Amino acid sequence: MAGRRAALKAIDWAAFAERVPANQRAMFNALKTRSDALSARLASLPEKPPTIDWAHYKAAIGKAGMVDEFQKKFSALKVPEPVDTQSAKIDAQEQEAAKNTAEYVQASKARIAQYEQHLQKLKSMIPFEQMTNEDMAEAFPETKLDMEKNPFWPHRPIADL
Numbered sequence: 001m002a003g004r005r006a007a008l009k010a011i012d013w014a015a016f017a018e019r020v021p022a023n024q025r026a027m028f029n030a031l032k033t034r035s036d037a038l039s040a041r042l043a044s045l046p047e048k049p050p051t052i053d054w055a056h057y058k059a060a061i062g063k064a065g066m067v068d069e070f071q072k073k074f075s076a077l078k079v080p081e082p083v084d085t086q087s088a089k090i091d092a093q094e095q096e097a098a099k100n101t102a103e104y105v106q107a108s109k110a111r112i113a114q115y116e117q118h119l120q121k122l123k124s125m126i127p128f129e130q131m132t133n134e135d136m137a138e139a140f141p142e143t144k145l146d147m148e149k150n151p152f153w154p155h156r157p158i159a160d161l
Contacts, residue, residue, distance in 0.1 A: 011035065
């Protein structure tokens, strides 16, 4: 029965395959093959296990009370169903990842807007071949040469070289 519930959680292999990098395709195919084999094996099992014919064993076994003892122990046996302890952690990680992704997307949109402004500024500039040294220093102040402070070529402090 627990196997039937596990089989209800179907995997969208097509969507999963789209996310697998090319260098891990062989591992993905092995995983899918193994999963398909286990699913087929699980599907071939009956819903309930076959019942034990205790009367047949009582007639076939000569030692008195042995079958009754086994039957008593078998009926007392309870196999616990595993408790899912990881789904809550996985859901929390998924929510954290979604939150981080949303923050990253917002930051990326802000960077894109900033880059578009800078690109617009670059497009509206005079072409480089038509610029003078003054135009270059005005457009890019970080490239301005300070000939008074550093009179010798390359007109920059030695520490910056």
